[in-house]
Amino acid sequence: MKSILVLNLLSNKRVQSYRGVREEETAPAMEKIEKCSSLCSPVNLNELFSATTNNVTCKIALGRKYSTEDTNKFRKLLTEFTKLLGAPDVGDYLPWLAWLSHVNGLHGKAKKVAKELDEFLDGVITEHMNRHEKHVNDHAGTQGEDQKDFVDALLEIQRENTVGFPLEKISIKALILDIFVAGTHTTYAVLQWAMTELLRHPKVMKKLKNEVRNVSAENSSISEDDLDNMHYLKAVIKETLRLYPPIPLLLPTISTKDVKLKGYDIIKGTRVIINAWAIGRDPASWENPEEFLPDRFLDNSIDLKGQHFELIPFGSGRRICPEILFTIAINELLLANLVHKLDWSLPGGAKEKDLDMTETVGLTIHKKSPLIAVANRCSF
Numbered sequence: 001m002k003s004i005l006v007l008n009l010l011s012n013k014r015v016q017s018y019r020g021v022r023e024e025e026t027a028p029a030m031e032k033i034e035k036c037s038s039l040c041s042p043v044n045l046n047e048l049f050s051a052t053t054n055n056v057t058c059k060i061a062l063g064r065k066y067s068t069e070d071t072n073k074f075r076k077l078l079t080e081f082t083k084l085l086g087a088p089d090v091g092d093y094l095p096w097l098a099w100l101s102h103v104n105g106l107h108g109k110a111k112k113v114a115k116e117l118d119e120f121l122d123g124v125i126t127e128h129m130n131r132h133e134k135h136v137n138d139h140a141g142t143q144g145e146d147q148k149d150f151v152d153a154l155l156e157i158q159r160e161n162t163v164g165f166p167l168e169k170i171s172i173k174a175l176i177l178d179i180f181v182a183g184t185h186t187t188y189a190v191l192q193w194a195m196t197e198l199l200r201h202p203k204v205m206k207k208l209k210n211e212v213r214n215v216s217a218e219n220s221s222i223s224e225d226d227l228d229n230m231h232y233l234k235a236v237i238k239e240t241l242r243l244y245p246p247i248p249l250l251l252p253t254i255s256t257k258d259v260k261l262k263g264y265d266i267i268k269g270t271r272v273i274i275n276a277w278a279i280g281r282d283p284a285s286w287e288n289p290e291e292f293l294p295d296r297f298l299d300n301s302i303d304l305k306g307q308h309f310e311l312i313p314f315g316s317g318r319r320i321c322p323e324i325l326f327t328i329a330i331n332e333l334l335l336a337n338l339v340h341k342l343d344w345s346l347p348g349g350a351k352e353k354d355l356d357m358t359e360t361v362g363l364t365i366h367k368k369s370p371l372i373a374v375a376n377r378c379s380f
């Protein structure tokens with residue numbers, strides 16, 4: 001299944017080809033902010049980040065954006081779904097207490113969300129099948145690679161049985177959902193925490209603004225070409241991922257054989273949970289681990305590719321996230337554009353220390369209260 005995803009949606013070539021989508025979707029986000037700024041009204045950055053990352057994923061996976069009403073409904077369902085994925089089901093640990101999830105409402109909620117997501121995904125698949133049929137009936141030949149989105153690619157695999165096993169409709173739905181759950185909430189969590197920490201640390205914000213403005217002083221917006229030279233921006237994103245790995249407990253794995261690890265015996269079949277959050281804050285690896293200090297990444301070679309075990313927000317080894325480049329590109333592009341021509345402050349004269357840092361619970365961790373900030377066009 002992972003190889004289907006990687007080959008059809010997430011290959012390096014494909015990720016490059018999504019550059020246009022990333023830049024296209026950054027523009028309306030910036031227009032929205034400019035509008036709020038001209039009306040002197042604060043911006044709900046949660047809403048903006050969530051909508052933008054969702055729109056990018058919709059375009060690359062489903063081929064188009066949906067109406068605001070449909071998108072909002074889908075985003076709400078995804079939020080519920082990720083909350084449920086991270087909710088502890090006591091029966092997983094104490095099987096004799098599994099009945100508890102029937103009475104505490106967990107199963108009922110899961111069933112309702114699953115049904116609604118299923119209906120939405122059914123609609124998406126039917127729409128793609130109808131479009132393909134029309135294409136064939138119009139004798140327009142096969143769709144070009146660049147016209148195909150992820151769902152088209154999956155339906156083609158299903159029709160032509162190119163993976164050596166039948167790809168059932170239910171698997172196609174699971175793969176589409178996988179992309180949204182894996183990609184949207186994680187990506188927007190990084191943006192949300194990065195902006196929160198920048199607002200709490202004016203000196204870091206200033207240093208980042210100086211870098212972005214120096215690299216691209218002449219242009220009206222930042223393009224992906226500009227990002228290569230923004231080393232401090234990359235450090236800000238790494239530091240955000242160190243303190244706030246969007247999936248703090250990574251994904252559970254099960255050992256396939258008996259292993260001895262640092263003196264511990266892990267027997268075959270043990271469910272292993274890796275706490276990337278605690279690893280990122282371990283005083284044995286990090287100086288002042290609780291502090292937001294992007295400069296720590298300026299002269300070291302620690303990267304995010306799973307080779308440095310003190311920083312593994314994307315996991316490591318065979319199961320590492322296949323989409324590091326894609327997600328970093330969206331994060332860098334949006335963050336750089338946010339500080340390129342705009343100065344940010346908290347509404348109503350609130351101070352940095354007033355920011356509520358409470359976290360949500362769930363598979364991905366977000367800031368519980370929305371991040372609201374005021375943007376002012378800078379005067380240079």
Ligand code: HEM
Pocket residue numbers: 002005178179182183184186187190245246247250251313314315316318319320321322323324326327
């Ligand atoms: C900041 C953003 C992201 C973070 C922190 C993140 C993190 C992770 C982690 C921790 C895993 C599991 C690794 C393991 O088991 O050790 C994972 C897997 C995965 N991620 Fe990401 N991810 C992000 C963005 C994305 C995006 C944007 C996509 C796709 C559009 C994506 C697609 C996937 C997929 C398909 C897998 C499953 C791989 C498998 O089946 O083994 N991720 N990700």
